[in-house]
Amino acid sequence: MIKLAWLIPLFPALGVVINGFFGSRYTRDKAGHIAALMAGLSFLVVLGIAFEMIFGSGGKHTIHLWDWISAGKFSVSVAFLIDPLSTIMLLVVSGVGFLVHVYSVGYLHGDPGYPRFFTYLNLFMLSMFLLVLGDNYLLMFVGWEGVGLCSYLLIGFWYEKQSASDAGKKAFIVNRIGDAGFLLGMFMIWVLTGSLTYLEVFHVAPNITEAGATAIGLLLFIGAAGKSAQIPLYVWLPDAMEGPTPVSALIHAATMVTAGVYMVARTSPIYVMGPGALEVIALVGAVTAIFAASIGLVQNDIKRVLAYSTVSQLGFMFMALGVGAFGAGIFHLMTHAFFKGLLFLGSGSVIHALHHAPEDQQQDMRYMGGLRSKMPITYWTFVIGAVAIAGVPPLAGFWSKDEILANAFFTGHHFVWVLGSVAALMTAFYMFRLIFMTFHGEMRVDHHAREYIHESPYSMTVPLMILAVLSVVGGIIPGFPPEGGWIHTFLAPSLAKGSAGGHAANEAVQFVRVSAKSGGGHGGPAAVILIILAIAIAVGGIALAWFMYLKNTAVPDGLASRFPGLHRLLLNKYYIDEIYQACIVKPIYRLMGSLWSFDANVVDGSVNGSSLITLVSSRFSGIFDLKTVDGAVNGVASVTKFFSQVFKFIQSGMVQNYLFVMLLGVFMMLSAYLFR
Amino acid sequence: MVPLSHYLALGAVVFVIGAAGVLMRRNAIIILMSIELMLNAVNITLVGFSRQWGDLTGQVLAIFVITVAAAEAAVGLAILISLNRDRSVLNVDEVNLLKW
Numbered sequence: 001m002i003k004l005a006w007l008i009p010l011f012p013a014l015g016v017v018i019n020g021f022f023g024s025r026y027t028r029d030k031a032g033h034i035a036a037l038m039a040g041l042s043f044l045v046v047l048g049i050a051f052e053m054i055f056g057s058g059g060k061h062t063i064h065l066w067d068w069i070s071a072g073k074f075s076v077s078v079a080f081l082i083d084p085l086s087t088i089m090l091l092v093v094s095g096v097g098f099l100v101h102v103y104s105v106g107y108l109h110g111d112p113g114y115p116r117f118f119t120y121l122n123l124f125m126l127s128m129f130l131l132v133l134g135d136n137y138l139l140m141f142v143g144w145e146g147v148g149l150c151s152y153l154l155i156g157f158w159y160e161k162q163s164a165s166d167a168g169k170k171a172f173i174v175n176r177i178g179d180a181g182f183l184l185g186m187f188m189i190w191v192l193t194g195s196l197t198y199l200e201v202f203h204v205a206p207n208i209t210e211a212g213a214t215a216i217g218l219l220l221f222i223g224a225a226g227k228s229a230q231i232p233l234y235v236w237l238p239d240a241m242e243g244p245t246p247v248s249a250l251i252h253a254a255t256m257v258t259a260g261v262y263m264v265a266r267t268s269p270i271y272v273m274g275p276g277a278l279e280v281i282a283l284v285g286a287v288t289a290i291f292a293a294s295i296g297l298v299q300n301d302i303k304r305v306l307a308y309s310t311v312s313q314l315g316f317m318f319m320a321l322g323v324g325a326f327g328a329g330i331f332h333l334m335t336h337a338f339f340k341g342l343l344f345l346g347s348g349s350v351i352h353a354l355h356h357a358p359e360d361q362q363q364d365m366r367y368m369g370g371l372r373s374k375m376p377i378t379y380w381t382f383v384i385g386a387v388a389i390a391g392v393p394p395l396a397g398f399w400s401k402d403e404i405l406a407n408a409f410f411t412g413h414h415f416v417w418v419l420g421s422v423a424a425l426m427t428a429f430y431m432f433r434l435i436f437m438t439f440h441g442e443m444r445v446d447h448h449a450r451e452y453i454h455e456s457p458y459s460m461t462v463p464l465m466i467l468a469v470l471s472v473v474g475g476i477i478p479g480f481p482p483e484g485g486w487i488h489t490f491l492a493p494s495l496a497k498g499s500a501g502g503h504a505a506n507e508a509v510q511f512v513r514v515s516a517k518s519g520g521g522h523g524g525p526a527a528v529i530l531i532i533l534a535i536a537i538a539v540g541g542i543a544l545a546w547f548m549y550l551k552n553t554a555v556p557d558g559l560a561s562r563f564p565g566l567h568r569l570l571l572n573k574y575y576i577d578e579i580y581q582a583c584i585v586k587p588i589y590r591l592m593g594s595l596w597s598f599d600a601n602v603v604d605g606s607v608n609g610s611s612l613i614t615l616v617s618s619r620f621s622g623i624f625d626l627k628t629v630d631g632a633v634n635g636v637a638s639v640t641k642f643f644s645q646v647f648k649f650i651q652s653g654m655v656q657n658y659l660f661v662m663l664l665g666v667f668m669m670l671s672a673y674l675f676r
Numbered sequence: 677m678v679p680l681s682h683y684l685a686l687g688a689v690v691f692v693i694g695a696a697g698v699l700m701r702r703n704a705i706i707i708l709m710s711i712e713l714m715l716n717a718v719n720i721t722l723v724g725f726s727r728q729w730g731d732l733t734g735q736v737l738a739i740f741v742i743t744v745a746a747a748e749a750a751v752g753l754a755i756l757i758s759l760n761r762d763r764s765v766l767n768v769d770e771v772n773l774l775k776w
Contacts, residue, residue: 653774654772659699660699663695
């Protein structure tokens with residue numbers, strides 16, 4: 001079965017070909033079914049491989065397809081690596097991907113771009129599979145760029161909307177900055193290890209100097225920060241909500257944005273050699289987590305709350321990677337894919353129900369409320385997702401988030417731990433604020449739209465229910481007991497162990513080793529206290545939301561009027577977009593303006609000046625040509641002509657004259673000869 | 677035995693008569709005949725020298741000259757006939773097509 005891994009990206013590729021070339025003409029309404037079928041087939045293959053990996057031999061399998069680039073010492077082949085890490089990623093990508101495909105069949109029904117949407121969606125699956133499956137950094141980069149392209153295409157899917165096409169461009173451009181870092185990191189990896197193939201790179205990774213590993217780590221993290229929306233490159237993700245909601249669920253919550261986490265986890269053998277980079281990642285992750293969560297507290301657009309929540313949760317994942325708990329990061333990636341995919345699809349279901357509300361009210365929670373009775377399936381699955389992300393046991397989010405916080409605490413990153421805990425409190429609060437504003441209380445929906453509110457069709461609710469089940473059991477089954485769960489033993493061969501390399505004395509490696517060794521959990525009373533604290537935080541956040549948005553609804557407005565500055569700061573997302581606009585975009589525009597005027601005045605001026613000089617000099621040389629050269633030629637001609645006018649009379653046409661002259665000549669010559 | 681000087685004198689006289697005829701007469705046929713005279717004057721000279729030196733090469737050369745003269749007369753008469761047909765003239769003064 002593992003040998004059939006090449007089938008995984010082949011099915012979506014087939015779907016792209018079918019829907020891409022024949023979609024608008026032939027498949028049309030069937031495009032969704034074809035695309036979903038292809039995603040489903042890929043999922044089946046992945047299930048087969050996962051079954052073999054989990055219950056069979058495990059290990060690392062390279063499926064070599066063909067040599068791609070071979071130039072001197074540099075050689076890269078198109079080959080797939082099946083190991084525990086890529087198996088987990090494949091399960092998440094193809095599983096959530098398949099569900100989102102099914103959901104989209106209902107959600108986008110009747111959209112004029114229906115076949116186009118599914119072409120892009122299948123192209124995304126193809127690229128994501130390449131990213132995850134590739135056995136070298138270059139192939140990962142191909143997938144990395146592919147998902148970036150699909151993200152751009154799908155954010156701007158409704159391109160006739162100015163904001164959507166702007167958001168697409170923003171995502172693309174911000175990601176370019178990160179990709180430059182990834183490329184540089186890739187160059188450094190090749191320079192320092194002489195290979196781009198994971199297994200070869202990791203084989204020599206222990207020999208890399210600490211400075212080299214730190215540089216590689218930081219450069220790769222720039223790429224990861226771009227793709228996974230970390231400070232300072234997170235700005236594109238909230239805007240990416242302009243795309244269709246299934247896209248937000250699949251690309252901007254569950255899979256693509258976690259590519260950065262996957263990349264860092266994949267590169268863990270290098271990262272443990274450069275602990276400085278890990279410290280940076282931990283700090284950036286923690287700051288991002290609390291920063292985005294605080295913005296999410298006050299947003300009113302249902303999808304933007306979820307978007308900031310995603311940024312915040314990605315921060316948690318990087319926090320885990322940064323403190324050396326790579327397994328916990330991947331674990332959170334997986335559980336997050338379940339519950340955040342569920343939450344996004346649920347919000348899509350709500351937006352779908354409010355289809356007849358005015359355009360600017362469809363996603364605004366201030367114009368919702370009381371939807372619980374109208375759409376019970378959406379409501380209950382949404383609650384499950386929210387409880388899971390809030391971190392209430394025994395749902396999925398608790399297990400992974402608790403592991404991250406515990407790892408941060410026990411590795412001595414107390415500051416990171418504090419930030420993470422506060423972010424977790426905010427998470428529970430804003431998620432339930434969202435639920436109470438959307439589903440509870442009195443209905444504030446536009447009167448005309450009320451009668452159209454309905455539960456979504458089965459193609460949309462069934463994926464919700466499946467994801468809800470996964471959100472319930474997706475944490476406890478692979479993650480129990482904490483830090484000793486099955487997922488850690490499974491992932492262990494793919495992730496770096498602290499004992500790797502000769503930097504044993506290194507303090508940072510020490511903590512990685514500690515966390516890696518802690519197979520049976522940290523144990524002790526401290527761990528129990530931490531778990532109780534985590535539960536208290538989750539319940540406390542929910543209770544606070546209940547108090548503020550159901551019990552005493554005057555509190556939020558009161559707080560907003562008491563701290564107007566803070567409220568405005570949060571509502572306007574810390575003015576980050578405005579700051580970027582003023583500090584980066586505007587100066588670049590100004591630089592471009594001055595470059596343009598340089599171009600127009602100096603470059604064009606010099607070009608035009610040289611043409612003017614040429615023109616003048618050509619005028620002179622033209623005169624010289626006309627008068628001197630032509631004069632000489634014509635002069636020769638006219639002299640010849642003049643003499644020929646004179647001498648032509650010799651040519652009398654009378655042969656006897658010629659003869660006579662000839663005879664005369666002969667006489668003269670003879671005379672000269674005889675009488676000399 | 678006729679001495680060589682007689683041959684040469686006769687040859688010279690005939691050659692001068694021929695040359696004068698070529699230069700002075702206007703009738704094309706007569707000019708052709710005068711050219712024959714000049715050629716035969718040369719023949720006389722050749723034969724005279726041949727006899728003087730006892731070398732037959734001169735006589736053979738004379739026969740070649742006669743042959744060439746016959747060919748030349750044929751070509752010349754042909755030109756004159758076509759000229760006469762075309763313009764009904766035999767006077768060379770009136771045939772000055774090669775003028776400037």
